[in-house]
Amino acid sequence: MITAVLALSILGIVFGLLLGFAAIRFKVEGNPLVDQIDSLLPQTQCGQCTYPGCRPYAQAIANGDADINQCPPGGEATIQALADLLDRDPKPLNPENGIIKPKTLAVIDEPTCIGCTLCIQACPVDAILGAAKQMHTVIAEECTGCELCVAPCPVDCIKMVPVEQDLSTWTWPYPVYELTEKPA
Amino acid sequence: MAQVWRFHGGVHPEQHKTISTREPVANADLPQRLTLPLNQHIGQFAEPVVKPGDRVLKGQMIARATGYVSAPVHAPTSGTIVEVDSKPIPHPSGLSAPSIVVESDGEDRWIERTPVADFTSLDPSALRNIVREAGIVGLGGAGFPTYIKLNPGKQPVRTLVLNGVECEPFITCDDMLMRERADEIVSGMRIVRHALNAGECIIAIEDNKPQAYESMVYATRNEKNVHVRQVPTIYPEGSEKQLVQVLTGKEVPSNGLAIHIGVVCQNVATVAAIHRIIHHGEPLISRLITVTGNGVKQPRNLDVLFGTPMGELIEQCGGDVDMIDRLIMGGPMMGFALHDVRLPVIKTTNCIIAAAREDLPQSRPVMPCIRCGACTDVCPVNLLPQQLYWYAKHKEFDKVQEYNLFDCIECGCCSYVCPSNIPLVQYYRFAKGEIWTTEREKEKADIARQRFEFRNQRLETEKADREARRNKKKAALQNDDPARSDDAAKQEIEAARQRVHSRKNEANTQRDTENTTE
Numbered sequence: 164m165i166t167a168v169l170a171l172s173i174l175g176i177v178f179g180l181l182l183g184f185a186a187i188r189f190k191v192e193g194n195p196l197v198d199q200i201d202s203l204l205p206q207t208q209c210g211q212c213t214y215p216g217c218r219p220y221a222q223a224i225a226n227g228d229a230d231i232n233q234c235p236p237g238g239e240a241t242i243q244a245l246a247d248l249l250d251r252d253p254k255p256l257n258p259e260n261g262i263i264k265p266k267t268l269a270v271i272d273e274p275t276c277i278g279c280t281l282c283i284q285a286c287p288v289d290a291i292l293g294a295a296k297q298m299h300t301v302i303a304e305e306c307t308g309c310e311l312c313v314a315p316c317p318v319d320c321i322k323m324v325p326v327e328q329d330l331s332t333w334t335w336p337y338p339v340y341e342l343t344e345k346p347a
Numbered sequence: 348m349a350q351v352w353r354f355h356g357g358v359h360p361e362q363h364k365t366i367s368t369r370e371p372v373a374n375a376d377l378p379q380r381l382t383l384p385l386n387q388h389i390g391q392f393a394e395p396v397v398k399p400g401d402r403v404l405k406g407q408m409i410a411r412a413t414g415y416v417s418a419p420v421h422a423p424t425s426g427t428i429v430e431v432d433s434k435p436i437p438h439p440s441g442l443s444a445p446s447i448v449v450e451s452d453g454e455d456r457w458i459e460r461t462p463v464a465d466f467t468s469l470d471p472s473a474l475r476n477i478v479r480e481a482g483i484v485g486l487g488g489a490g491f492p493t494y495i496k497l498n499p500g501k502q503p504v505r506t507l508v509l510n511g512v513e514c515e516p517f518i519t520c521d522d523m524l525m526r527e528r529a530d531e532i533v534s535g536m537r538i539v540r541h542a543l544n545a546g547e548c549i550i551a552i553e554d555n556k557p558q559a560y561e562s563m564v565y566a567t568r569n570e571k572n573v574h575v576r577q578v579p580t581i582y583p584e585g586s587e588k589q590l591v592q593v594l595t596g597k598e599v600p601s602n603g604l605a606i607h608i609g610v611v612c613q614n615v616a617t618v619a620a621i622h623r624i625i626h627h628g629e630p631l632i633s634r635l636i637t638v639t640g641n642g643v644k645q646p647r648n649l650d651v652l653f654g655t656p657m658g659e660l661i662e663q664c665g666g667d668v669d670m671i672d673r674l675i676m677g678g679p680m681m682g683f684a685l686h687d688v689r690l691p692v693i694k695t696t697n698c699i700i701a702a703a704r705e706d707l708p709q710s711r712p713v714m715p716c717i718r719c720g721a722c723t724d725v726c727p728v729n730l731l732p733q734q735l736y737w738y739a740k741h742k743e744f745d746k747v748q749e750y751n752l753f754d755c756i757e758c759g760c761c762s763y764v765c766p767s768n769i770p771l772v773q774y775y776r777f778a779k780g781e782i783w784t785t786e787r788e789k790e791k792a793d794i795a796r797q798r799f800e801f802r803n804q805r806l807e808t809e810k811a812d813r814e815a816r817r818n819k820k821k822a823a824l825q826n827d828d829p830a831r832s833d834d835a836a837k838q839e840i841e842a843a844r845q846r847v848h849s850r851k852n853e854a855n856t857q858r859d860t861e862n863t864t865e
Contacts, residue, residue, distance in 0.1 A: 334780020
């Protein structure tokens with residue numbers, strides 16, 4: 164009887180120590196869930212979710228402060244992916260956060276630009292090039308289409324243009340045909 | 348006869364080949380205007396080196412290759428550049444691409460050609476360079492820049508395979524090339540063998556082309572270690588991986604290339620093009636094209652300059668462009684429909700089918716999948732087309748990749764045998780495209796995330812710096828020498844004012860001198 168209690172107690176202490184050591188030795192820094200959520204977000208950094216960027220939104224989802232349907236640029240695909248990750252039911256996009264629209268690109272009308280740098284300060288990904296009293300321009304490759312530069316412009320010289328499909332982005336469409344039960 | 352192996356599945360579609368082999372190859376008429384897209388190959392667009400108004404000679408480079416996977420474009424005839432602009436190209440998307448339009452002057456005058464006197468004295472890298480500058484790409488249909496395939500790296504090349512299989516129905520351009528220009532192919536083969544240092548060479552021809560076989564056997568009668576081999580007719584035997592399996596019995600690994608098992612495959616027309624640049628100094632500006640289908644009265648093969656409008660070829664073969672039911676570039680299995688007869692011929696155009704109503708099965712009604720498994724029986728890559736179909740249809744892209752979607756060669760055997768007429772290949776193409784798009788967006792998102800985080804970091808450092816400066820100033824003010832009198836401060840202010848004043852004066856005088864000099 165005593166031996167059994169003793170043996171189990173010793174085992175318990177040994178495993179407890181092992182677990183305690185592992186918890187310290189292999190401690191995970193930060194919240195890995197935030198990284199996982201962040202990797203599913205489109206990184207537009209537009210703030211339509213009411214958080215200042217994708218990572219803060221990911222943080223809020225992980226903390227349970229925000230819902231998974233607040234990201235218009237990500238659209239349904241992102242909501243679905245988040246629902247899969249967090250094991251929740253997908254729900255339609257919250258219309259308060261915006262609507263799903265085709266991807267756009269900011270274009271500065273260069274002759275109108277007065278070089279005020281306000282858009283440069285607004286751009287979350289440093290995709291606008293320019294200096295005070297010098298013409299600005301958008302680095303198209305880096306632009307995420309977040310529209311944050313449009314409002315600050317005092318001369319309204321920034322337009323959002325839809326991204327046109329070209330050969331490098333074209334892919335085969337989903338096959339569409341009529342399904343018939345019996346051959347005509 | 349040496350042993351040939353076989354690959355899984357395959358189909359035997361109706362051949363329709365003999366209709367276009369009755370006539371010998373003829374030159375196509377010189378067109379008035381030639382439209383040359385800058386992406387007639389796989390890879391990056393070529394970059395124009397001419398502008399509208401420039402006079403060019405036949406064979407002159409008009410666009411140069413950019414990057415590694417790219418090929419230059421040459422003027423197919425002499426004339427004037429009239430446009431460098433976006434033009435519709437023969438592509439399933441129906442989109443336009445940057446193109447150069449040449450107006451022919453009718454003289455067809457060559458630029459000075461410099462053939463290589465003795466290619467055996469050149470090292471392989473010099474040969475590759477010549478092939479690259481000649482704009483030669485795989486003429487079997489894919490259009491992959493050939494010079495890259497001539498560079499096996501450290502992999503030893505045991506076997507060079509010349510692909511004269513031509514398994515798709517209707518297409519006969521390689522057949523006619525082997526019948527009429529076998530010497531050019533053999534000469535090109537010698538060059539490629541030298542470039543690759545390949546021991547053995549196999550020329551593979553399907554057994555439905557006995558004349559081409561005879562012709563190649565005769566042309567190679569004095570060659571050492573060259574085997575012309577007849578392979579049983581079955582589609583898609585002309586696909587590189589399937590052909591390698593038939594000839595060697597070895598399967599090219601998933602995600603691998605033929606070179607990984609010591610084989611390099613070249614189309615017969617491609618090696619003939621290599622012969623033309625080395626021995627005649629002529630870059631790739633034309634090719635043989637099969638113009639066939641019941642929409643033309645005289646189906647045949649033509650030697651066509653790139654950029655020629657397809658409609659002109661159809662008319663030359665006695666067809667009426669208004670009476671064509673469907674225009675198809677490539678074969679009926681892997682080709683795609685075009686909607687404009689004015690589209691130009693490009694490097695990868697091996698066949699134009701001007702189809703009358705009776706040529707091709709009209710789209711039959713699509714019915715639900717009955718899980719019969721016929722698609723699995725014919726898949727030459729041993730995939731499970733039915734499973735791929737379900738997952739692609741329901742956009743489960745992780746699952747389609749688990750079922751090796753990217754090993755699919757889009758040969759169309761599964762769609763061909765499907766009793767429910769389901770356009771299976773379209774689903775696979777759709778799924779591949781979606782996966783590529785997602786990957787591309789993911790890459791862009793990663794870059795955006797990095798830039799966003801970098802910017803936040805920068806803003807924070809700037810803020811911290813400002814804070815630190817302010818604190819320093821505050822500290823300095825507090826530690827200010829109490830003994831310092833008001834006079835000293837006043838003196839400092841006065842000195843500063845003087846500095847500003849003198850700087851202003853300086854600027855004024857400078858502006859004055861500038862004004863006077865103007």
